[in-house]
Amino acid sequence: MAGRTRKSSSKRATLADVAQVANVSAITVSRVLNHPDKVSDDLKRRVQEAIDSLGYIPNQSASSLASARSRVIGVAIPSLSNIVFNDVLRGIYDVADANGYKVLLVDTHYSPLEEEKMVRTLLSQSPEAMIITGGDQTRACHRMLESAAIPVVQMMEILDKPLDMNVGFSHYQAGYDVAVRLLQTGCKSLGFVGARMDTRTQQRMHGFVKALEERNAYKPEWIVTTPEPSSIALGGELLRSLISTSSGAIDAIFCCNDDLALGALFESQRMNIKVPGDLSLCGFNDFETSAFVNPSLSSVHVPRYEMGVTAAQMILDRLEGGNDSRNKVDIGYEIMMRQSTPSLGSSN
Amino acid sequence: MAGRTRKSSSKRATLADVAQVANVSAITVSRVLNHPDKVSDDLKRRVQEAIDSLGYIPNQSASSLASARSRVIGVAIPSLSNIVFNDVLRGIYDVADANGYKVLLVDTHYSPLEEEKMVRTLLSQSPEAMIITGGDQTRACHRMLESAAIPVVQMMEILDKPLDMNVGFSHYQAGYDVAVRLLQTGCKSLGFVGARMDTRTQQRMHGFVKALEERNAYKPEWIVTTPEPSSIALGGELLRSLISTSSGAIDAIFCCNDDLALGALFESQRMNIKVPGDLSLCGFNDFETSAFVNPSLSSVHVPRYEMGVTAAQMILDRLEGGNDSRNKVDIGYEIMMRQSTPSLGSSN
DNA sequence: ACGCCTAATGATAGCGCAAACATTTACCAT
DNA sequence: ATGGTAAATGTTTGCGCTATCATTAGGCGT
Structure with missing residues (x-):
């Protein structure tokens, strides 16, 4: 009755499939997902039902290609084993997640050459911003990051001449x-x-x-x-x-x-x-x-979690806010004197 | 002389730009990058020069869309703070990196509902395989993973009825x-x-x-x-x-x-x-x-690094090898009796 | 009744790339 | 010379989606 069925199984459903089931145009489905305020409640419901019934999951590659937005933040850390980076990452992930961004994480193994390779990999995913560790990049890496023309945060240490933004401590x-x-x-x-x-x-x-x-x-x-x-x-x-x-x-x-x-x-x-x-x-x-x-x-x-949060926030400020935000943040540190060092009072 | 220059700056170079500079067709550039054995050394050199001079970085979204290959492995772990997962991740990353795969990592915060959301996010990136933690997924999550029709490894524990592949211990x-x-x-x-x-x-x-x-x-x-x-x-x-x-x-x-x-x-x-x-x-x-x-x-x-390596290898076997590989691996564990427990000999 | 605005929806085109198919060239056996 | 084959390169098309520009319908002031 309602026309021939399409690829009912085995192939991933597309926007067009959803549109057909909901009897609307593809762009309307897209709007339900991306600009729901621009669609009437009636259609929103119909489209949502079609999405659910088909188990539709948007193809982010197609979306990125068409919209030039990936919602990806690239992150390069020097080591996955060093648990110092866990806390930083947690901060980054928390902020990214809360704002609908995905994190693409790479491990540079403390090698600028590997970092260059990894940054190239990250950039090929068209990230909207990058968070990298320290200031010890190759020239080629710097050039890539510059011509990518996206916000970049260098974290973990304070740099004299950061590429773009910077959060860390001395x-x-x-x-x-x-x-x-x-x-x-x-x-x-x-x-x-x-x-x-x-x-x-x-x-x-x-x-x-x-x-x-x-x-x-x-x-x-x-x-x-x-x-x-x-x-x-x-x-x-x-x-x-x-x-x-x-x-x-x-x-x-x-x-x-x-x-x-x-x-x-x-x-x-x-x-x-x-x-x-x-x-x-x-x-x-x-x-x-x-x-x-x-x-x-x-x-x-060292407030590592806060450093990660700050790095991610600096990026979001630039991506979403747009106006004059912080470019350099000294996150500080605190020396915790405990039992393994003599208590004061016996000297000076 | 050689025709009008295109978007010389400010916009990211494309395959077509490289092709124009190298005076070849776009597909040849594509082949230089993806099937270099199918291109003569002469053209390879010319194209490579064009790539370098333009600082061309392929657009992975377009590539994924056109080829239906993302070279992404989705990984879901329950916690970024628990350093147990560091070692596992390191194993996964080492194998993935060595084989040209990227890892998209999400944190489910030990919540099946959040896991479901995160898996949806991962699937929207069209991963070629997934590694998830344990067997405690929602029904909706299971359905998504099944209809994604990609290799899935459940890791960290041995499951009675894994979705697909499984590595862990009891x-x-x-x-x-x-x-x-x-x-x-x-x-x-x-x-x-x-x-x-x-x-x-x-x-x-x-x-x-x-x-x-x-x-x-x-x-x-x-x-x-x-x-x-x-x-x-x-x-x-x-x-x-x-x-x-x-x-x-x-x-x-x-x-x-x-x-x-x-x-x-x-x-x-x-x-x-x-x-x-x-x-x-x-x-x-x-x-x-x-x-x-x-x-x-x-x-x-627990051999966590080995578990990560095994999970990634099981996936690669399926993605590249193709033939009858391991579906379930008990990675085992070893009880290390040290000084905090009495030494044997004084009992039994 | 008329024009004018806004809200809701649709048609079309194109993002950058690679699969599939087509063409050209070189070389060889007969 | 002829056909046959393989290697090297090119042309066309479409992946799934969204930006852009229509189009339509409804409301409202005069």
Whole structure:
């Protein structure tokens, strides 16, 4: 009666199929989905029934192609294993989800070359904005991002000359401040343990070293680094190595992250080194473990979730709001002095 | 000379633009990118130069629409904060990347309704396959996945009737085995601490309880659960609660994950409860911390990275290989007995 | 009654690409 | 020379959707 049935099964339903079932034009179906205020309630109902009965799911590729809007935000992080990025991602996802954006996430493995490849992949999806990590991109990568002409947020660190927008904090200053605080607690011989040594880790180290130099407390041989990725196990190994090269002279160690610091703490316990009696320890990132381990671990707290939220919001402001929004946000950090470092009062 | 220049700037270059510059047809450019073996070296070079000079990046939406191939794998996990999924994701990403697939990742927040919404979002991107977590989907979600007619892997647990493919392990059996092992070490009064209580956590609990029941060691009041998400802090709180309701009679606790177990361990230390002297603890998931903390924490090790790799490989086998591949993989687990539980020999 | 506005709906075209089919060229066996 | 084949390249078409521009119907002031 109502004309021949089309591809009733096996093939995904299209707008046209829905339109036919609802006996309206295709564009009306499109409007029901994208501009429901422009369609009468009557038709809206009819179309919705057709959609439900067919199990219609819009083809986003066709939509993107026709409308030049993808509702995708590309995100590049250097590591999926480093749980630091979990919190950031959660912030990004929360804001993106709430605003109808999808996140396309790639892992650059801390390599600018891989990042370039991944950014190319992301751009081929026509994202409406990008969130990338740090400022250490290849020139080709910069060029791609520029000619993409979309909002770009560089996150995790504050950059002198961001490509576009920027949210993060100064790792250099954080490292500097840690050195100052450790010295304030009465520690005299400070060492540094770092792994992976990406640019942000290096900045922490440079800030730390700078503070020591300014106070004549810098000993190059008390800096131990490795390109290996951080781990708790590695923290233990590096502690041993530093203890042996320093012949036990060191009384405080700044570990470039909490993995290493926890590893150092656990290893100290096994070596019967008292923390903070014999040795003070300070980590970075402030994992939940750090606050609860015994002795609790001093660390640098960074509002990672807020950083992710901020990155996503900056983008949405640009995409939707349009007007003069923030281009650079220093999200700050806080040094949490806990039991692994001496309490103040016994010094100065 | 060579005709009018087109949109030289500001607009993204297209295949046609590249074709014009290289003085070939559009399809040749397409072939250089997708079937380079079908183009002469001469043209390949000319086209590549044009691509480079224009900074051409293919429009994946158009490609997907025209070819009905998206090279996207949709992945739904219940939580971005739970680091258990990091390792799984890493496995998925490693395999996907290596084979030219992109991953579109969504977070369902442990809610089947949200999962349904997210799966709809994923399907609208025309993924070529899906990896979802567990078997607790809504009927509508199942229907969508079925009519999508793409490979689907349900991961993290072994299901009786998977939708399609399945990789995981038996949480029930793992919980059961933990109870048996704890009893074998001489513990008599076993408690359970659980948070979030998603289906997999419940299965662990049920297996644990079953083993106790069979041995007349089950005390319902020694099971403490909460729908709150797990955390180290919560582990401490739940320990206190269990200790007080049991008046200290309990001599071993199985925590549904290592967050809770570490929290319980740290809190025990603060309460001056000797582990394992006064109280044995066993966690689940085997975080790196668990192996290094003092005393080291017994836990159930799960090959999460391998699970992610396997999930992705099962999909690739179907997408590319085509022939009879594995439909169900039990990835197994291993109970790691460490210092937080009594060593064998003093019992049985 | 007339023009004029707005709201609701439809027809058409085209987004950028690749599948399918067509054409050209080169080379070879006979 | 002839037909036959394979390799290299081109032409056409349409994927599913939405922007744009009609068109129609209804309301309203004069």
